[in-house]
Amino acid sequence: MQEIIQYLFSGITTGSIYAVIAVGLSMLYSSTELINFSHGEFVMLGAMGIVTIWVHLALPLPLAFALTVAAVAFMGMLFERLAIRTAKKHQPITLVIITVGASILLRGVAMIIWGKDPFSVPQFSSHESIEIAGAALVPQSLFIVIAAFILAGTIHLFFKQTLTGKAMVACAVNKKAAWLSGIPSETMGVLAFIISTGTGAAAGIFIAPITMSSYDMGTILGLKGFCAAMIGGLGSLWGAFAGGILLGVLESLGAGLISSGLKDAIAFILLLLILYICPGGLFSAKVAKRF
Amino acid sequence: MNQRKINVFVWAIAVMLVIAPIIGTSSAMAASAYKIGGIFDSTGPASFLGDPEKKTMEMMVEQINASGGIDGQKVEAIIYDSEGDPAKAVSAVNKLLHKDNVLAIIGPSTTPTTLAIVNFVEKAKVPLISCAAGIEITSPVKPWVFKTAQSDLLAVAAIYKTMQARNIKKIGIITVANAFGESGKKQLVGQAKDFGITVVQQESFGPNDTDTTAQLTKIKSASPDAIVCWGTNPGPAVVAKNIKQLKINIPLYQSHGVASPKFIELAGEAAEGITLPTGKILVTKLLDASDAQKKILEKYEADYKAKFNANVSGFGGYSYDAMVMLANAIKGSGGDKEKIRAALESTKKYMGITGEFNFSATDHNGLTPDAFVMVEIKGGTWKLLDK
Amino acid sequence: MSQQKRIFIEHTLFIIAVILCGLLIENTYYLQIITFIGINTLLALGLNMLMGYAGQVSLGHAAFYGIGAYTTAILSTTFGISPWIALVCAVGGAIFVAFIVGLPTLKLSGYYLGMGTLGFGMIVNIIFREWSSVTGGSSGFVGIPMLELGSILFEAGKSYFFLVWGVVFVAIVICRRILASRMGRALRSIHDGENASMAVGVNTHILKLQIFMFSAALGSIAGFLYAHFVMFISPDSFGFMVSVKMVTMVVIGGMASVWGAILGASLLTLLPEVLHSFQEYEMIIFGLILMIVMIFMPQGLTRGLIDIYEHSHKSRSGSKANIKKTN
Incomplete structure (x- = not known):
């Protein structure tokens, strides 16, 4: 029993990492109908950014956090302006390959800047692990879960409550109609990229202390985030969130109860079964029929 | 449309300009060597x-x-x-x-x-x-x-010899899911008997996994005398950190795959007390002056x-x-x-x-x-x- | 009639080009690269049928490549069966797996199909890695025998070059035949509008499944050829990144084009060889080229190059016309 609780704890921790990444991906999809395969690399940039700004330059944590997110979001904006905007009229599959190209490019750049060795980032707080029913919970895990909730909640409120957010939703529903009612869809596209890459960077910052950061950490994270977003249903914010947590918990339970070598396989088999039962994801917002 | 085509050519020329000289220099090398x-x-x-x-x-x-x-x-x-x-x-x-x-x-x-x-x-x-x-x-x-x-054979033998001296009988192993970890696992399991050691739990982790607490919890419940982790950075540093976080008080052994100062930097405090085999290069300063390799x-x-x-x-x-x-x-x-x-x-x-x-x-x-x-x-x- | 004639000329040119390459190139290194291009072309051809013509994306196609390679490796090395019988088993196995997996997966569409196939590819790769008593695990599978046919021994160099490109030629002819048939027209109708084609009586699900099985068969043949060429296989050669590379080959070469597959496979095989000299900067330049090609030639290289050619042609004749006018 004690073990099961421990598995759940670690599952929820990794799950919330996947969740934040999935939320960023899903959010971008709902405003631009694009899946960004370089999202994982923006997460990596966030983690590497905090290494440089907080650990090496020793700036205070909140400032370092803000600077990193801003810098990465700026990169996201550049990416949108230079690559995606130029190729906007292309088929979705072409855009996907462009983002794949971008992910290789960003990884290459990060390798030159930070080198090939991984970095370690200290925990945000020096508290000891908390013990609940014999299972240990790391404070950083709590941070991650809380941050995931706050991020998803903020984006939710932003879409539901603010005018800009509503305008972005309008663009997602029907670009032409939104344009007719005076919404600048291009600005909304840039904004979506900024928010998406910004949340990616935030995810990277929060996971840096529990794992090691290196230039090639992004690919697998992006992949897991993509899976989570799919399971939840593309375009559904809380669906992506739930998908992330589910993926993390499945992996952890698979590793603990069955076999750690097969943990990814177990998670993927269950995810495929879910997809077969509800082909549009658990909380499908609309049928995603583009590619 | 015309502008696009011009753009294409500009990009193409730019790429050519970058590639051409580098290919040129690399092929123009000394002939007799x-x-x-x-x-x-x-x-x-x-x-x-x-x-x-x-x-x-x-x-x-x-x-x-x-x-x-x-x-x-x-x-x-x-x-x-x-x-x-x-x-x-x-x-x-x-x-x-x-x-x-x-x-x-x-x-x-x-x-x-x-x-x-x-x-x-x-x-x-x-x-x-x-x-x-x-x-x-x-x-x-x-x-x-x-x-x-x-060969991993020698590294495992070195670890097991130390374990024998410390009277360790039961071990749990956690290996990285790539060629290095797999070869280590094979040797760890294969040689255990020769040293009177039993492997009570075998686990693995992915090279880029962010967390290994599930595997470690499982090893802990098998209550071994020691844990052997076989992998290369950064995975083993995550394992070391997780062991500290889970408050598992079982000695940890690592492989020569992490034998570099980078590992201590990554694992930080969690690296304390870890035993591992290494080539002599890491401990040059500690070697006897009489050691033939020191110079x-x-x-x-x-x-x-x-x-x-x-x-x-x-x-x-x-x-x-x-x-x-x-x-x-x-x-x-x-x-x-x-x-x-x-x-x-x-x-x-x-x-x-x-x-x-x-x-x-x-x-x-x-x-x-x-x-x-x-x-x-x-x-x-x-x-x-x-x- | 003229269409048939054109195809005949294209095929003749292709055969002449292959024979010329084989006779003129002596250096084993260059032959080996062109052999790899051939293997990659087979992969791209299969995926192109699925993506370019039927409009179904697969992000897990490396699994079939791996199934082909591992089946022949295990049968011919562990059990000592003739590789040619192993080839039949490999293709049969891949088709069977494609059938089982395709049945539920191909009901998905768009990104969900991508996710479904991705998950399948990951699971197969984990099996290659974890079932180490049979597959050799992450360290790989050693000692795969060379191919032999009568007195001919296929080894790296000319003999293997001709074998691979012969297979590529047959594959191209078969693809063409399929596309020219009723099935090919039905396929394109799925690409343009699945509901519409269903309405005119095309059983889209069966058709998609058939083409999925066909592309799996081509993938497994490529895997067979790869395994006996390198004589060593490991799970890394059939991972997620390889699936992505295959999709990239298809898209960058030009979807729905047989020659696009060759072009895409050539580019993605040659580029890393050329970029070797950049060392650390290789990744940056590779990524940049990928992005630039896709931004400026969204239809892929085949269409892009034709466009450039036609454009320059047009502008030249245009300027001639202008000169005439001024005269």
Whole structure:
């Protein structure tokens, strides 16, 4: 029993990492109908950014956090302006390959800047692990879960409550109609990229202390985030969130109860079964029929 | 539409301008020289191995040329990056064998990339000195294939010997899910009986996993006397941290895969008390002055630091030893590959970075278990354990 | 009639080009690269049928490549069966797996199909890695025998070059035949509008499944050829990144074009060879080229190059016309 609780704890921790990444991906999809395969690399940039700004330059944590997110979001904006905007009229599959190209490019750049060795980032707080029913919970895990909730909640409120957010939703529903009612869809596209890459960077910052950061950490994270977003249903914010947590918990339970070598396989088999039962994801917002 | 087309041409010309001079310079090399090929994983997941190996080889070639070359002939190194991909290694080896016509090849860095090219060098009859650890490379012995890295067999034997002395009977193992971890697992399970040790729990983790607490919890519930983690950075550092976080008070043993200062930096406080086997390079300063290896280690360390301003790791030593032994073998061969091979095979008592090499027709690795020393991490640095 | 004639000329040119390459190129290194291009072309051809014509994306196609390679490796090495019988088993196995997996997966569409196939590819790769008693695990599978046919021994060099490109030629002819048939027209109708084609009586699900099985068969043949060429296989050669590379080959070459597959396979095989000299900067330049090609030639290289050619042609004749006018 004690073990099961421990598995759940670690599952929820990794799950919330996947969740934040999935939320960023899903959010971008709902405003631009694009899946960004370089999202994982923006997460990596966030983690590497905090290494440089907080650990090496020793700036205070909140400032370092803000600077990193801003810098990465700026990169996201550049990416949108230079690559995606130029190729906007292309088929979705072409855009996907462009983002794949971008992910290789960003990884290459990060390798030159930070080198090939991984970095370690200290925990945000020096508290000891908390013990609940014999299972240990790391404070950083709590941070991650809380941050995931706050991020998803903020984006939710932003879409539901603010005018800009509503305008972005309008663009997602029907670009032409939104344009007719005076919404600048291009600005909304840039904004979506900024928010998406910004949340990616935030995810990277929060996971840096529990794992090691290196230039090639992004690919697998992006992949897991993509899976989570799919399971939840593309375009559904809380669906992506739930998908992330589910993926993390499945992996952890698979590793603990069955076999750690097969943990990814177990998670993927269950995810495929879910997809077969509800082909549009658990909380499908609309049928995603583009590619 | 017209503007687009112009853009296309501008981009195309820009790309050409960048590529052309580099291809031009790389093909215009010195004509008469002993050409030695190198294949290292200098990028990709095994870059912690390939990068120092490549740098060391470049440094060694420079040194050899500065002292007049081999038999008055300059040496030219042609190095390709295999990125840890067997297909890329095959492509690189064919380039070296058929385009560059090299005398001998050093590398690759990992077991799969080496195994992928073994057939090709055997057929072309060109000596290969691999820097990978897998025991499959030299057993069974293949005439043209040698290796300088210690086999996992020796590392496991060194760990188990220490465990025996500390009266450890039951262990749990956690290995990384790649070739390095798998080979380690095979040896750990295979040799356990000889030392009276039982493996009570086997777990694995992915090379980029962010968390290993589930696996560790499972190992903990099997209550072993010690945990052995077999992997390369950054995974083992995550394992060390997780063990501290879960408050598991079981001694942790690591493999030589993390034997570099980087590991202590990554694991931080969690590294305290970890025991691991390592080549002597890590503990040069702690060695007795009478140790035959001390001098050569110090020289390598100083040279490497002066040239690259980076700390040495034991991995670069693999290509150091390969290069020195190869240079010795080429001496007097006049560039005859069969002579080089024969000279390599008869290398005896060469004292290198990794250990003392004694090649023979039946042993193409030539190291003994004392190539490893056991160290413990204390106060953020290495402490030599008594034999 | 003229269409048939054109195809005949194209095929003749292709055969002449292959024979010329084989006779003129002596260096084993270059032959080996072109052999790899051939293997990659087979992969791209299969995926192109699925993506370009039927409009179904697969992000897990490396699994079939791996199934082909591992089946022949295990049967011919562990059990000592003739590789040619192993080839039949490999293709049969891949088709069977494609049938089982395709049945539920191909009901998905768009990104969900991508996710479904991705998950399948990951699971197969984990099996290759974890079932180490049979597959050799992460360290790989050693000692795969060379191919032999009568007295001919296929080894790296000319003999293997001709074998691979012969297979590529047969595959191209078969693809063409399929596309020219009723099935090909039905396929394109799925690409343009699945509901519409269903309405005119095309059983889209069966058709998609058939083409999925066909592309799996081509993938497994490529895997067979790869395994006996390198004589060593490891799970890394059949991972997720390889699936992505295959999709990239198809898209960058030009979807729905047989020659596009060759072009895409050539580019993605040659580029890393050329970029070797950049060392550390290789990844940056590779990524940049990928992005630039896709931004400026969204239809892929085949269409892009034709466009450039036609454009320059047009502008030249245009300027001629202008000169005439001024005269």
